[in-house]
Structures are given as structure tokens and as C-alpha cells.
Amino acid sequence: MSTKSLSAEYLKGLWDENPVFRQLLGMCPVLAVTNAVINGIAMGLAASFVLILSSVVVASIKKLIPTQVRIASYIVVIATFVTVADRFMAAYFPPISKALGPYIPLIVVNCIILGRQEAFSSRNSVGRSFIDALGMSTGFVLALLVLSSIREILGAGTFLGMQVMGSWFKPWIIMILPAGAFITLGILLGIALLVEQKTRERRAS
Amino acid sequence: MNLSVRMVVVLTAVGLISGGLLSVVNLLTAERIELNRLKEIEDAITQVVPGTVSSQKLYEEDKFTVYASKDASGQELGYAVYASGTGFQDIIVLMFGTDPAIETINSLTILEQKETPGLGAKITDQQAFLRYWKGKDIRQPLTLRKPAVGSPEELGATEVNTITGATISSDKVMGVVNLSLERLRQIKQEGKLASGDGHVN
Amino acid sequence: MQKKTFHHGIHPPEHKHFTETKKLEPLPAPDKVFIPLHQHFGAPAKPLVKKGDEVLLGQKIGKSPVLFSASVHSSVSGKVLSVDGYAHPLGKPVTTVTVSNDGEDRLAPETQGHENPFSLSAEDIRARVKEAGIVGLGGAAFPAAVKLNPPKDKAVDTVIINGCECEPMLTADHRIMLEYPDDVIQGAELVRIATGAQRIIVGIEDNKLDVYKQLRQRDYAFPVEISLLKTKYPQGAEKNLIAALLKREVPRGGLPFDVGVVVQNVGTAKAVWDAVAHGKPLYERALTVSGSGIAEPKNLMVRIGTPFQAVIDHCGGLKEQSNLVVMGGPMMGLTQWTTQVPVIKGTSGILVWSEEKPAREYNCIGCARCVGHCPMGLVPTQLMKFIKYDALADAESAGILDCVECGSCQYSCPARIPLVHWLRLGKNKIISEKRKKSA
Amino acid sequence: MTDTGFLLRSSPHLKARDSVPKIMYAVVISLMPAMAASFYFFRLKALAVYLICLAGCLATEAVFLRVRKKPMSSLWDGSAVITALLLAMTLPPDLSWDIVLIGSVIAIALGKQVFGGLGNNIFNPALVGRAFLQVAFPVAMTTWSPPATLVIDTVTYATPLGNLKFQGALAQGTLTPLSDLFWGNTGGCLGETSSLALLLGAAFLLFRKTIDWRIPAGAILALGAFTGIFWLTSPQEYASPLFHFLAGGFILGAFFMAPDMVTSPITPTGAWIYASGIGLMVGLIRLFGGFPEGVMFSILFMNTFVPIINRYTRPRILGQRRGT
Incomplete structure (x- = not known):
């Protein structure tokens, strides 16, 4: 059982336990769909939808589920919400659905979501699970936003499809390719570690 | 309650609730999703055969579909061909339109591709590639002009400009189009393109 | 003619011209000698004398307690001043017998030679070598008697006399071969008898052609082969020398015995002859004093226990800016923090020069x-x-x-x-x- | 006894004269003929590319040294200069200055310093910079202009390998003649066109034993064998091994990039494996790949295997029984 204050429960997802930069979870969508900000946000919102609803559901039915079948139950719950999200996107946002391709269904196997059920929702109250899921979602969306902004601005010279770089700018096509995802993520992880190290040093001194 | 019985009950319950929820979602979205799909094809047909008001699926086989496109009076304007083939990196899906006699190509559009951005992906670019296809004579197989020339006037009747730096992707598109044209003529000769008996969209 | 050699290795500048033409000259024994009881590979010797005792030249003052050790003898006659810890060229202080020299070089009675050493049995030769406290004089100071006693299951067929002196700057072995060729070869023959080998090979690098020619011209009563090697470092290392001369490879972790070979340095061979034929224990050795920090580089015969300072003084003293004193060769020698350390059995040279601040270290760039x-x-x-x-x-x-x-x-x-x-x-x-x- | 001020240190007390900066500047000297050739064939355009590369690489190196608190003397150890020159030599002459600058920064920052600086990088820094540019700016990186010595009135101009791959030059008989490839009178990257100039520099490096001869030898043998087999079976369809040696960046790669000490194996057997891997990959890419040229990717690809090659190709220790 977590004993943090509710605000701390929310804030931990932003930095201290940021799923992407600190826990290195959910790397597959992080690398695959961040070539444009709109895709990054869509993926982030879809995953958040699934994470928050699954967490609430799992937290509320946790007492009913025998331990032996808990993972199977979680997966069914998660898959349900993923399918809901997938169908909804296909019906109302066809271009984004097409751009994200198989990565929406793949949210089912996103470690952030199953990880939170196993690590948090299955042993905390509904309200607390909701806050935790909200925090993790925010952290995930922020990470995707940062990554996709860098990639879209450098790779296409645009942000959310709007031209932001001058006409002198030559797009770095590598940034919207998978290689650019790895390079950007690597640099961001390096910076995250550096920041973490400096904060720790400052706290220690 | 016995543990194994409880396990079965819980899983069944979870599955049932999930299934119920999903069927509701499906009911709500299925129609829209199908509409989206059809609209995409319709839009493409309108694009490759200008003036299309209605269209009709005439023939379908694996990765190859022929639509007849008609104007408001029901007059046949030509064929729209939906085809696909291997590109430089992944499958290229495209659609092109011809006149009813299959003598000239109307227009070409790329529906799906994963070619190298900035290079091969230029097959979707009007200025760099697609504009060169309009009105080409297709009684002979089309050919690519390499290296590319500056203006469309310099090209022969059956020649299409190559994308600078993306010879392979240009080549692949050319291959798909030529093959499809051959197949189109073949099935037309076989009389499989008789219109009127298909489903009207 | 085909010059033999081994694989890899280096060829550093030799710097042998300072001393290679200078005759070995005896250094007068100093007023005081400092004789450490541990100068060899193995256990230290046990002291046999105490403060105040009178000792004679060549008298045993330290007894080897086990097989892997060597006895120690006085290098002067006189009075024991102390038996105590003293600075040692290998680093840590060692129990050292300090003897004040009476200048008379009165010989110990036990230093008796033998008229016909070749008639001695292998056993007798080994006993005399052990009694004389002989160790390998190339630098490692491995007890010679152990090397002369091959294990029963390992037949030795070849004795190699190591005349490579592959270390730059050192020339003492060169001078020994030039000035005492008979002693060396006869000593080698005694080693051959002691080990039961069939032949002797003397390996000489081609930067000592004078020695090679001189040794080739002589007639030998025993199976001696003089072999010329291409000058290369570290040819004098046992395993490489065996590979160069015989194309045999000592197995990893093994000894030359394992391929039927015993290797002795030329200085050791001479010491064996001196010990067996003249009854002379190992109380002095040849060494090279060289380097740009030495006023007059020389090859000297030095009593064991002579402080480095006395040796250096004899060669005109240290030049002022010298800041590096090395015992041994420049490639494997040990730096000394003081010149008060004594010459020991393993001191093949005393090198002095000055060095500027070392260049900075870089990361490994994988040059291979x-x-x-x-x-x-x-x-x-x-x-x-x-x-x-x-x-x-x-x-x-x-x-x-x-x-x-x-x-x-x-x-x-x-x-x-x-x-x-x-x-x-x-x-x-x-x-x-x-x-x-x-x- | 007091401290006498003598140095105490472990043996050996002698040092060979070669040092890291000397090795690096030997490579710089060896690149001079090829640089001169590029000035001759591409005039001021070449000079601009070299200067921007030098400025970009040295500035990036200086920033990293400062941030990582390393000795500033490392800036002049020559390694950053080599990276700059090699990068410049692999760029098309008309590349605009901002792209060149990005490439230089990436080469030093992502190719070298993120790994810990000189000696720790896995990939050849110049090639990392070039690979980045190749993927980031594919059009600019494949737009060539003819050398100033050729009077042709086209704006773009295909490289000899591009001609071979995409224009069917072999069938049409318009393959670039070997003599042009040898002297450098053709299109291509700045430093790769003149085989003669490159070979002069390579001879210097081999003579000085700065590079391991096994690496160019292995690469040449492998590429020769691979392209030779196809050429012998079907000379109308495949170009000769000699054409493949002289065309494109093969000589630059085989003599100046593949033997980069940091990113090549340190064992003799390893060098052979690494080099033949490069030669084979170049052949494969040129004959059957999507790109006309494959030297850069081949070297980067084989760079990744260097640590494992080093581990499994240790020389036999003296006295070690064979096979143990």
C-alpha cells in the first residue's frame, strides 16, 4: 500500500518514476509513433485512456480476482479498453488511426499499463489508482510530446503540421525515421540521467 | 467457493462483460468504419478519373480491383484500377484511371507507401512525380526517363520522368502500373468488365 | 648465414657504444660492504655470523635453509659491524650483514679448487655450485643449483648459454665472453655434465660479432655450438631464446626442463667454473655502469655489498641533473630512490640518466x-x-x-x-x- | 636517509618515439595528396567544405573537452582533424554549408565524444557523421556536380557507380573509363575521385606502418574475389573488379577509414576477418543492394563486430598447445 500524499502520488509519474525516462517502459510506441506530434499525442491519449480505465477497473475488482488468474484478467480488461480505443479512433479519426497502424492494438502489451496494474492498482484503492494512472499517463504523454516535438521540428520543420522553421531550414529526414527515434531517445535519456545525477549531488551536499 | 470454480467464474465473468462491452462498441462504430473505407476509395476514384459521380466495382482479385466510373448521366468515363506491388522498402498501393478504351492514363495517386522520406516517398509528390503521368499514351508500355529532364514537354508520349535520386521507387511504381495495364486489357478481352451487373456504390 | 630469432619483440636503440669496448676492471673493495641475506629468488639465507665476528673473504655468512635459496658469502675480510635491516635495491629493507673491510682480503680456508673439474660427478658439481651460492646472473637470480638438478622424468639434452645480453646499454656479459671465453665454455661444460645433456649451444646476438668470431675460431674438446642470433629484445628471455635457437616452445606455465633444456647466463657459467675449479664462492660480479648521468661509463668487477654510490664515484660520480638511477637494464631494471643500496648478485648494471617530465598518457587508440x-x-x-x-x-x-x-x-x-x-x-x-x- | 629526489617508477624506462599525435598527424599528411586533388577538381567548393568541417569538428571537440573537464591539449592530438578531413572527403562538393556543419557536429558529438572520447568510440566518427547526413539529407547527399575539369552543361551529374547501377552504363558502353577513375577526372565525393592521390597517401601510411596492411589487403582481396566471380561469369552484366576498386569510395575506405585504429580489430586474425567482411559487404551492396555505393555502411557494419572479433581471435600464446 502506498502512503504518499495524493499530490505526490500524481507528481511521481512526471519525473521521479516517469515511465519513459526513468523506468524505460513502453519503448515500442515511444520509438515507433513519435515521428509527428499529432501521432505522439494521439498515442499518448489512447494509452492514457486505457491506463486510467484499466487501473480503475482493476482496483475496484481486485478483491474478487484470485491471484492465479490475475494477469489473465488484467489482460482481458486492458484488451477490452484497447479495442474500444482502436475502434473509436478508426471510426472518428481515420487518418490518425491509419498513421498509428498496429500500434494502437499493441497498447495491450505496453508494459506501462500491465506494470501499473500489477505494481499499483492491484494493491491500492480505486481513488489512489486513478491518481497514479493519471500521473503515469501525464508522464507518458509528456515524454511522447517532447520526443515527437523534437523529431517533427527537426525532421519536417513543422509542429503539429504548422511550419515553424524558416525557409532556410532543410529538414533532417533521419529524425522522422526509426534511426532518429533512437538517437533522440538516447540523447534524452542521457540528459535525464545527467539531471538526475546533478540533483542527487545537490541533495547530498 | 472452491478456488478453481472461483477462477473459472471470475474469468468467465470478466470475459462476458468484456465481450458485451465490445459488441456494443462494434455496433456503434462498424458502420462508420466501413463508410470511411469506402469513402477513401471513392475519393481516390474521383481523383484518378475526373468527373466521376458514381462508381461500380467490376472485377476483383488479390491486390487488384477494377472500378468503372460514371458521370451523372451514367455514361462510363473510364476505369479506375486499384493495385499494389513491392516498393523499395514496403508495399506500394496505388490507384490510376484510364479512358474506357484503355489508351491514355488519366491520373495516378499513391494510397499507401513506406518509401524513404525525402527520396522514394516523393512518389506521392505532384510536382516531382505524379504530374508526369497525366495523359500518357498507354497503348505501349510506359518507360522511365533517366536521368530526369527539366520540363514535361521534353518527354516522349510514353515517357515518365524519374524522381531525382529515387530511381528505384520510380521504377517500382512504373512496374506496378505496366503490369496492371496488361492485366486490365486481358480481363477486358475475357469480357469480365461488362458493367451493369456489379454492385453500385 | 641464417640468423635465428623468435617472433615479435622489439629493437630499441642499443646505446651499448658507451661501454662495449671498455675492459672489465676490478673495483677496489670499499671500506664497508653491506651484504643482504636475500639476493635471490626463493627464501632468504639464515645468518651465520653476529656483530663483532671476524670474517674472511669468501667465508659463508648466510646459509640457505631450503632448496629454493642460496648461500651468501663475505666479499671482504674484516669485522662484522652489524646484522640488521638495510636498504635493498629490490625495495623493502632486508637483513644485511655489514662488514668493515680490513683491506687484506684474507681468504677463507674452505675456498679450495679442484685440479680436474671435468672428472667430477654431476652430484659433486651441483654440491660445489650450491656451496658457492651461485644464482643466475642475468638478473632474475634463480638459484643455479636448482637448475642443474633436472627432475628425474625430464631428460635434458641441451644446455643453452645465454650470451644475448638483449637489454640495451648493458655490456658486462659481452666483456666476460670477450675476456674470459675459456672460463665461460668450461663452465658451460660443467653445467652440461651436471645436467646430463648432450650438447651446448651458445647464443650470441649479431651486435657482438667480435665475440661470435672469437668463439667460432676456438677448438673445443666438447660438443659446443656457437649460434648467431638477430639482435632483438627480449631474446635473452629463456622461453624466447629456446624458441629462437631450437624452435621448441616451453609449455605455458612450464620450465625449460619440460623441453629438455637448461639455460644459463654467460656470467653464471663463468661463476660455475670459478666455483668448481678454483673454489671461489660468488662474492663478486661483473656489471656495467652507464648512462648519460655517469661521467665515465665502465664495465666493472664489483664485490657484492658495495654501495652503488661507491661504484658511481669510481666512474667519476653522478652528473648533477641526473634523476633516474636504475639497477639492471633500461627495459626491466628497477629504479632506486637512493644510491646507498648495495650491489647484489642480480645487479647486472647501474644506469643513471636524467629525464624530463613524462609525456601525458592518452587513451588506448587500438594501434595494436x-x-x-x-x-x-x-x-x-x-x-x-x-x-x-x-x-x-x-x-x-x-x-x-x-x-x-x-x-x-x-x-x-x-x-x-x-x-x-x-x-x-x-x-x-x-x-x-x-x-x-x-x- | 632522506629523499634524494630520484624518480621511482616501474620499468621499462625506454620509450619508442611514436606517439598518438604523431600517428594522427601522419594520417593527416597522408591525406594531403587527396586533398590537393580535390582542390584541383572541385576548386573553391572543396576548400569551403574542408574549412567548415575543420571548424565544426574542432569546435565541437573543444566544447566537449571543456564540459567533460578533459585536458584541452587533446584538441590538438590530431584525431579531430582527421575526422574533419575524412568527413569532408566523403561529402559531395556542392553540399551547402549548414549541412556540412551539422555533419561535423554529429561526427564528433555522436560519433566520438558520447562514447568517452578518443579511443572509446565504436564507430568511425567521420562515417557516423556521413551516415547521419546520408539519411537526414538524402537528396543533397546524392546530388553530384561534375569536376571543374570536365566541360558538361548539366547541373547534376551521376557518379561512376550511379551510372553503373541506375543508368545501365555497362550495357550502353558509357561506363566511366578506368583512366578517369585513376586520375580523378569524374564526379563523386570530394576526396574519393582521384585514386592516384589516395594511393600516394596510402603508400606513405603503409611505409610508415601507421596502418595495418592486412586491412586494405583483406578488403581488396574480398571485393576482388566477390566482384571477380560475377564478372568472369557474366562480363556484360557486371563491371570488372578493377572498376570496383577505383570507383567510388573504396580506396578511401579501405586505406583510410577501415584501418582506423580505434575501430578496427587489434589482432592479426581479427584484421583479416574484419577486412574481408568489409570487402564482401561492399560487393554485395554494389551488386545487389539498393544503393550504388556501400563502403560507408560496410565499414560501420563491421565496426560493430570489432569487440567480439578481438575477443575470439586472440593470438596463440607462446607455449600454448594448438587448439586449446
Whole structure:
């Protein structure tokens, strides 16, 4: 059982336990769909939808589920919400659905979501699970936003499809390719570690 | 309650609730999703055969579909061909339109591709590639002009400009189009393109 | 003519011209000698004298307690001033017998020779060599009597006399071969008899052609072969010398016995002859005093226990700016923090020069020169990294214990990485861990 | 006894004269003929590319040294200069200055310093910079202009390998003549066109033993064998091994990039494996790949295997029984 204050429960997802930069979870969508900000946000919102609803559901039915079948139950719950999200996107946002391709269904196997059920929702109250899921979602969306902004601005010279770089700018096509995802993520992880190290040093001194 | 019985009950319950929820979602979205799909094809047909008001699926086989496109009076304007083939990196899906006699190509559009951005992906670019296809004579197989020339006037009747730096992707598109044209003529000769008996969209 | 040699190795500038034409000259015994009881590979000797005792020249003052050890003899006649710890060229202070020299060189009665040494049995030769406290004079100071006693199951067929003197700057062995060729060859014959070998090979590098020619011209009553080697470092290392002369490879972790060979340095061969034929224990040795910090470089016969300072003074003293004093050759020698340390049995040279601040170290750039030069076929830079990151098991499986610390890798390293230092550190760590485990 | 001020240190006390900066500047000297050739064939355009590369690489190196608190003397150890020159030599002459600058920064920052600086990088820094540019700016990186010595009135101009791959030059008989490839009178990257100039520099490096001869030898043998087999079976369809040696960046790669000490194996057997891998890959890409040229990717690809090659190709230790 977590004993943090509710605000701390929310804030931990932003930095201290940021799923992407600190826990290195959910790397597959992080690398695959961040070539444009709109895709990054869509993926982030879809995953958040699934994470928050699954967490609430799992937290509320946790007492009913025998331990032996808990993972199977979680997966069914998660898959349900993923399918809901997938169908909804296909019906109302066809271009984004097409751009994200198989990565929406793949949210089912996103470690952030199953990880939170196993690590948090299955042993905390509904309200607390909701806050935790909200925090993790925010952290995930922020990470995707940062990554996709860098990639879209450098790779296409645009942000959310709007031209932001001058006409002198030559797009770095590598940034919207998978290689650019790895390079950007690597640099961001390096910076995250550096920041973490400096904060720790400052706290220690 | 016995543990194994409880396990079965819980899983069944979870599955049932999930299934119920999903069927509701499906009911709500299925129609829209199908509409989206059809609209995409319709839009493409309108694009490759200008003036299309209605269209009709005439023939379908694996990765190859022929639509007849008609104007408001029901007059046949030509064929729209939906085809696909291997590109430089992944499958290229495209659609092109011809006149009813299959003598000239109307227009070409790329529906799906994963070619190298900035290079091969230029097959979707009007200025760099697609504009060169309009009105080409297709009684002979089309050919690519390499290296590319500056203006469309310099090209022969059956020649299409190559994308600078993306010879392979240009080549692949050319291959798909030529093959499809051959197949189109073949099935037309076989009389499989008789219109009127298909489903009207 | 085909010159023999081994694989890899280096050819550093020789700097032998300072002394190679200078005759071996005896250094007068100093007023006081400092004779450490531990000058050899193995256990220290037990003192036989105490403060105030009278000792004679050649008298045994330290007794070897076990097989792997060597006796120690007085190098002057006079009075024992103390038996106490004293500075030692190998680093830590060692129990040392200090004798004040009465200047009379009164010989100890037990130093009796033999008229026909070749008639002696292998047993007798070994006993006399052991009694004389002879150790390998090439530098390692391995007890000679042990080398003369091959294990029963290992037949020795060849005695190699090591006349390579592959270390730059050193010329004492060169002078011994030039001035005492008969002593060397006769000593080699005694070694051959003691080990039961069939033949003697003398290996000489082609920078000592005068010696080679002189030795070739002589007639020998015994099976002696004089062999010319291409000058290369570290040819004088036993395993490389055997590979060069016989194309035999001593197995990893093995000894020359394992391929039927015994290797002795030329100085050792002469010492064997002196001991067996003249009854002279090892109380003096030839050494080279050289380097740009020495006013008059020389080859000297020096009594064991003479302080470095006395030797250097005899050669005109230190030049002022000198800041590096090395015992041994420049490739494997040990730096000294004081010139008060005494000459010991393993002192093949005293080198002095001055050096500016060392150039900075770079990261390893993978030039692979250390790999190309390692005479043992190791990959020093990889070993260095294993040690740096404490991967001792990896270092051991990559062969770090085969390293002979010849320094070829570090010599050739353009990044100036102290490879030998790292490898030595790794070897010590691995060996001490093994000891801990077996204890 | 007091401290006498003598140095105490471990043996050996002698040092060979070669040092890291000397090795690096030997490579710089060896690149001079090829640089001169590029000035001759591409005039001021070449000079601009070299200067921007030098400025970009040295500035990036200086920033990293400062941030990582390393000795500033490392800036002049020559390694950053080599990276700059090699990068410049692999760029098309008309590349605009901002792209060149990005490439230089990436080469030093992502190719070298993120790994810990000189000696720790896995990939050849110049090639990392070039690979980045190749993927980031594919059009600019494949737009060539003819050398100033050729009077042709086209704006773009295909490289000899591009001609071979995409224009069917072999069938049409418009393959670039070997003599042009040898002297450098053709299109291509700045430093790769003149085989003669490159070979002069390579001879210097081989003579000085700065590079391991096994690496160019292995690469040449492998490429020769691979392209030779196809050429012998079907000379109308495949170009000769000699054409493949002289065309494109093969000589630059085989003599100046593949033997980069940091990123090539340190064992003799390893060098052969690494080099033949490069030669084979170049052949494969040129004959059957999507790109006309494959030297850069081949070297980067084989760079990744260097640590494992080093580990499994240790020389035999003296006295080690064969096979143990």
C-alpha cells in the first residue's frame, strides 16, 4: 500500500518514476509513433485512456480476482479498453488511426499499463489508482510530446503540421525515421540521467 | 467457493462483460468504419478519373480491383484500377484511371507507401512525380526517363520522368502500373468488365 | 648465414657504444660492504655470523635453509659491524650483514679448487655450485643449483648459454665472453655434465660479432655450438631464446626442463667454473655502469655489498641533473630512490640518466603495437582493460600469467600507457587471490 | 636517509618515439595528396567544405573537452582533424554549408565524444557523421556536380557507380573509363575521385606502418574475389573488379577509414576477418543492394563486430598447445 500524499502520488509519474525516462517502459510506441506530434499525442491519449480505465477497473475488482488468474484478467480488461480505443479512433479519426497502424492494438502489451496494474492498482484503492494512472499517463504523454516535438521540428520543420522553421531550414529526414527515434531517445535519456545525477549531488551536499 | 470454480467464474465473468462491452462498441462504430473505407476509395476514384459521380466495382482479385466510373448521366468515363506491388522498402498501393478504351492514363495517386522520406516517398509528390503521368499514351508500355529532364514537354508520349535520386521507387511504381495495364486489357478481352451487373456504390 | 630469432619483440636503440669496448676492471673493495641475506629468488639465507665476528673473504655468512635459496658469502675480510635491516635495491629493507673491510682480503680456508673439474660427478658439481651460492646472473637470480638438478622424468639434452645480453646499454656479459671465453665454455661444460645433456649451444646476438668470431675460431674438446642470433629484445628471455635457437616452445606455465633444456647466463657459467675449479664462492660480479648521468661509463668487477654510490664515484660520480638511477637494464631494471643500496648478485648494471617530465598518457587508440610486439603472444591492451575494470577471471583466461614483464608493449605504446604496471598489478592480484583460496 | 629526489617508477624506462599525435598527424599528411586533388577538381567548393568541417569538428571537440573537464591539449592530438578531413572527403562538393556543419557536429558529438572520447568510440566518427547526413539529407547527399575539369552543361551529374547501377552504363558502353577513375577526372565525393592521390597517401601510411596492411589487403582481396566471380561469369552484366576498386569510395575506405585504429580489430586474425567482411559487404551492396555505393555502411557494419572479433581471435600464446 502506498502512503504518499495524493499530490505526490500524481507528481511521481512526471519525473521521479516517469515511465519513459526513468523506468524505460513502453519503448515500442515511444520509438515507433513519435515521428509527428499529432501521432505522439494521439498515442499518448489512447494509452492514457486505457491506463486510467484499466487501473480503475482493476482496483475496484481486485478483491474478487484470485491471484492465479490475475494477469489473465488484467489482460482481458486492458484488451477490452484497447479495442474500444482502436475502434473509436478508426471510426472518428481515420487518418490518425491509419498513421498509428498496429500500434494502437499493441497498447495491450505496453508494459506501462500491465506494470501499473500489477505494481499499483492491484494493491491500492480505486481513488489512489486513478491518481497514479493519471500521473503515469501525464508522464507518458509528456515524454511522447517532447520526443515527437523534437523529431517533427527537426525532421519536417513543422509542429503539429504548422511550419515553424524558416525557409532556410532543410529538414533532417533521419529524425522522422526509426534511426532518429533512437538517437533522440538516447540523447534524452542521457540528459535525464545527467539531471538526475546533478540533483542527487545537490541533495547530498 | 472452491478456488478453481472461483477462477473459472471470475474469468468467465470478466470475459462476458468484456465481450458485451465490445459488441456494443462494434455496433456503434462498424458502420462508420466501413463508410470511411469506402469513402477513401471513392475519393481516390474521383481523383484518378475526373468527373466521376458514381462508381461500380467490376472485377476483383488479390491486390487488384477494377472500378468503372460514371458521370451523372451514367455514361462510363473510364476505369479506375486499384493495385499494389513491392516498393523499395514496403508495399506500394496505388490507384490510376484510364479512358474506357484503355489508351491514355488519366491520373495516378499513391494510397499507401513506406518509401524513404525525402527520396522514394516523393512518389506521392505532384510536382516531382505524379504530374508526369497525366495523359500518357498507354497503348505501349510506359518507360522511365533517366536521368530526369527539366520540363514535361521534353518527354516522349510514353515517357515518365524519374524522381531525382529515387530511381528505384520510380521504377517500382512504373512496374506496378505496366503490369496492371496488361492485366486490365486481358480481363477486358475475357469480357469480365461488362458493367451493369456489379454492385453500385 | 641464417640468423635465428623468435617472433615479435622489439629493437630499441642499443646505446651499448658507451661501454662495449671498455675492459672489465676490478673495483677496489670499499671500506664497508653491506651484504643482504636475500639476493635471490626463493627464501632468504639464515645468518651465520653476529656483530663483532671476524670474517674472511669468501667465508659463508648466510646459509640457505631450503632448496629454493642460496648461500651468501663475505666479499671482504674484516669485522662484522652489524646484522640488521638495510636498504635493498629490490625495495623493502632486508637483513644485511655489514662488514668493515680490513683491506687484506684474507681468504677463507674452505675456498679450495679442484685440479680436474671435468672428472667430477654431476652430484659433486651441483654440491660445489650450491656451496658457492651461485644464482643466475642475468638478473632474475634463480638459484643455479636448482637448475642443474633436472627432475628425474625430464631428460635434458641441451644446455643453452645465454650470451644475448638483449637489454640495451648493458655490456658486462659481452666483456666476460670477450675476456674470459675459456672460463665461460668450461663452465658451460660443467653445467652440461651436471645436467646430463648432450650438447651446448651458445647464443650470441649479431651486435657482438667480435665475440661470435672469437668463439667460432676456438677448438673445443666438447660438443659446443656457437649460434648467431638477430639482435632483438627480449631474446635473452629463456622461453624466447629456446624458441629462437631450437624452435621448441616451453609449455605455458612450464620450465625449460619440460623441453629438455637448461639455460644459463654467460656470467653464471663463468661463476660455475670459478666455483668448481678454483673454489671461489660468488662474492663478486661483473656489471656495467652507464648512462648519460655517469661521467665515465665502465664495465666493472664489483664485490657484492658495495654501495652503488661507491661504484658511481669510481666512474667519476653522478652528473648533477641526473634523476633516474636504475639497477639492471633500461627495459626491466628497477629504479632506486637512493644510491646507498648495495650491489647484489642480480645487479647486472647501474644506469643513471636524467629525464624530463613524462609525456601525458592518452587513451588506448587500438594501434595494436603491443599485440604485434609481445614476445609471448598476448594482447596487453585487452589485459590492461580487464585489470582496470577488475575482470580478473577474464585476464587470467587471456593469459596474463604468461606475461614476463619484458616491457616490449609499453616501449612501443604511442599512448604511453603504463601497460607493464597494469599487468604486474593484475598478476599480483590474481596470485594473491589464488593464495587466499588455497589457504 | 632522506629523499634524494630520484624518480621511482616501474620499468621499462625506454620509450619508442611514436606517439598518438604523431600517428594522427601522419594520417593527416597522408591525406594531403587527396586533398590537393580535390582542390584541383572541385576548386573553391572543396576548400569551403574542408574549412567548415575543420571548424565544426574542432569546435565541437573543444566544447566537449571543456564540459567533460578533459585536458584541452587533446584538441590538438590530431584525431579531430582527421575526422574533419575524412568527413569532408566523403561529402559531395556542392553540399551547402549548414549541412556540412551539422555533419561535423554529429561526427564528433555522436560519433566520438558520447562514447568517452578518443579511443572509446565504436564507430568511425567521420562515417557516423556521413551516415547521419546520408539519411537526414538524402537528396543533397546524392546530388553530384561534375569536376571543374570536365566541360558538361548539366547541373547534376551521376557518379561512376550511379551510372553503373541506375543508368545501365555497362550495357550502353558509357561506363566511366578506368583512366578517369585513376586520375580523378569524374564526379563523386570530394576526396574519393582521384585514386592516384589516395594511393600516394596510402603508400606513405603503409611505409610508415601507421596502418595495418592486412586491412586494405583483406578488403581488396574480398571485393576482388566477390566482384571477380560475377564478372568472369557474366562480363556484360557486371563491371570488372578493377572498376570496383577505383570507383567510388573504396580506396578511401579501405586505406583510410577501415584501418582506423580505434575501430578496427587489434589482432592479426581479427584484421583479416574484419577486412574481408568489409570487402564482401561492399560487393554485395554494389551488386545487389539498393544503393550504388556501400563502403560507408560496410565499414560501420563491421565496426560493430570489432569487440567480439578481438575477443575470439586472440593470438596463440607462446607455449600454448594448438587448439586449446
